[in-house]
Amino acid sequence: MSNAAINYANEHRRQYLTEMEALLSIPSISAQSEHIPDMEKAARWIADRLTDAGIENVAIVPTAGHPLVYGDWLHAEGAPTVLIYGHYDVQPVDPIDLWDTPPFEPTIRDDYIYARGATDDKGQMFAHIAAVDAMLNADGKLPVNVKFLLEGEEEVGSKNLEDFIAGHADLLKTDCALISDSHIISPTQPLAAYGLRGLVILELEVRSAARDMHSGQYGGVVHNPLTALVHILAKMHNENGTVQIPGFYDDVLPVSAEEHEMMAKLPDHILEETGAKKLWGEKEFNVHERTGARPTFEIHGIVGGYTGEGSKTVIHAHAFAKLSMRLVPNQDPEKVIEQFKAYVADITPDTVDVEIRTYDRAPASLVDRHDPAIVAMSQAYEESFGNPPLFAREGGSIPVVLLFQQYLGIPVALMGIGLADDNLHAPNERFYLPNFYHGIEASIRFMNIYAAQK
């Protein structure tokens, strides 16, 4: 392969960093409708940048929600085609007061760039745009054909992506997908993710009365919905952290002895990364089994009652909890939802009514570790980050991987370049700049190795 593109990328680091800052400055929060104009602005920025790089057929594709950005370069005759996916939408920023610098004013401290979306996923996504830019500038061509598919709804469950993929399977039919939306172990220890957990998002509402009540008048005679809710939620786990929904683990596949050994050897820095005082959860499984191969049930927020300044001795008429379940391979989201509903019906006292609302859902996925795309990723990682990757299952969920497998039948290389302590979804999200530069290099190498190998 030509080193011209890598040299070009290294010589233009300052330019790529400045461009990433511009993209990070756009508050493209997909969950909040007030940011619709920012979503359009971010899509426009990306489309313009792809065009500048030399990508063709660039289009901002409207959806029922936030737009997709598509673009391609198809002049590598006889070479394979790589589908590059990323997302330009970001998580909400609250609690805003815990950010050291404003989330949409990118700030560099100690080789990190701090901003919402820095690592999830604008920064990681932009590494591939920079890689293509460097190759087209240095060589005037790419070693593979490339199609970009960049969405704006990943953080809200990729609601409209499935329709687009299903309706454009011919356009998107490629040899593999390349996605950077996950983390590696350290700046010199890459991690090849071959599994992702699935996800179910739910809300559970409890109602006991038609109106809010004074706790002096009605305390002790009307069921406080918050009390009923905590009683129901407390029955979701036992003291060991094992989920108590009947049937929840029925379809969970046991981890093979070989995989168990591999997982046991993976490093774990959870206490340092989170500041937790102690690990929690199913003691009979090792840490990487718990996050990668075991399903979980989480409470993300409880709404209801007075949460403002001072005190208010009110009993609210209703309360609800925002919940999610992470699923592992072979679990069916619909079946798990039914199990949850049946369990809640079983444990709800007759003094309250409950309502369960279901939102996004996606099953887990596992990728073949011996596919040429995975092999190319492994080699690109080693040459760019200095060490061969460890193989692991990710605890998170990327529904798009499943959609690609389901509608396009292609293998997906999850070439993450974030770090575990990048504060994803939390205040002070950041991206380690050496990983950004090595990520651009890894993207260039991936395409060259994949072209040569295929």
Add this chain to the structure above:
Amino acid sequence: MSNAAINYANEHRRQYLTEMEALLSIPSISAQSEHIPDMEKAARWIADRLTDAGIENVAIVPTAGHPLVYGDWLHAEGAPTVLIYGHYDVQPVDPIDLWDTPPFEPTIRDDYIYARGATDDKGQMFAHIAAVDAMLNADGKLPVNVKFLLEGEEEVGSKNLEDFIAGHADLLKTDCALISDSHIISPTQPLAAYGLRGLVILELEVRSAARDMHSGQYGGVVHNPLTALVHILAKMHNENGTVQIPGFYDDVLPVSAEEHEMMAKLPDHILEETGAKKLWGEKEFNVHERTGARPTFEIHGIVGGYTGEGSKTVIHAHAFAKLSMRLVPNQDPEKVIEQFKAYVADITPDTVDVEIRTYDRAPASLVDRHDPAIVAMSQAYEESFGNPPLFAREGGSIPVVLLFQQYLGIPVALMGIGLADDNLHAPNERFYLPNFYHGIEASIRFMNIYAAQK
């Protein structure tokens, strides 16, 4: 007694209603610091109105928090002196979207006036100002000496009232106190409250990590503080609604057979008033025992996690609950707080840290049912509302009653004129206008009967 004052009051109903509307238009929310100017405006409005009525020595008394309003009329030589207490501060208004009309734009529908503070306590308090105004206009004098003490911190625990009462015991030393800040059974069935529950306000915080976490990366290995919190809170009640804090009921006095019978005969409209589908709570006690003679534990709000629009699969580093306990006679708030702390320490898992913050506290109180003030109240109620009152214990807490008993040694007549379904502390708070007019009359009659009896 002269009927001139009652005739005067009845002829000036429209004027008194218009004046109450003006007072209700001031958003005097004591819990929210942005309303400090409104608190001052409300205090000034009341001081001016007392002066207009002919009350003397009117003063707006600064405190470390919101001001008190004082005024007196002391020309009834040889007659007893009545201390009239009320509060001009109101509860917060959220959830604001459940109000049918804006909380600070008083609106009359079907003989009710709707506004925050309509019944709790601006409307009830203003009935006494109107009564004194009517007597001084009609008769040029009052049958008793009167001292007004109107505070602006009742809804935030009367933080600075105790200092004022303790420091002005000579000024406030009177023969009885008259307070309208409670409800009666129906517009024609008054209720003489002789007992009030005490109150302890707390917060319980649970922390498991130093920062917020992605539920994919850390779900299953770090204890979600919301999960830990619901496990702790679920252990506060058993299925019967009985509080599980060890020792919690140790000092609770059994209700006498006579009182039990009296309570069993009191009407109960809880299901109609609240829209609850079913009663809840300790089955071995009747409804009025549960609200009046049994202590309770309530969750008022849970803070922590994402509660905004859409979903956010985050695990927050910490979460806390806003809590209260209603106490009954002979329970010591400090002892109950220690019991709660010991229980929480006992049931908290070692994967999280907890912090307990205590706020307001007040013991319960019981008033002698045969005191001349209670007898005068009973007769005034009967003559103004058409029926003699039933006697009951209130479920709510009025800390000022205890302060009057403790520092002034005076009996307190709780001559409430609200109704149970007035939506206290809730959206669409309201006040029944016939009760307002009958309340003015009852206040005039109380002072005349008390003067004649004493």
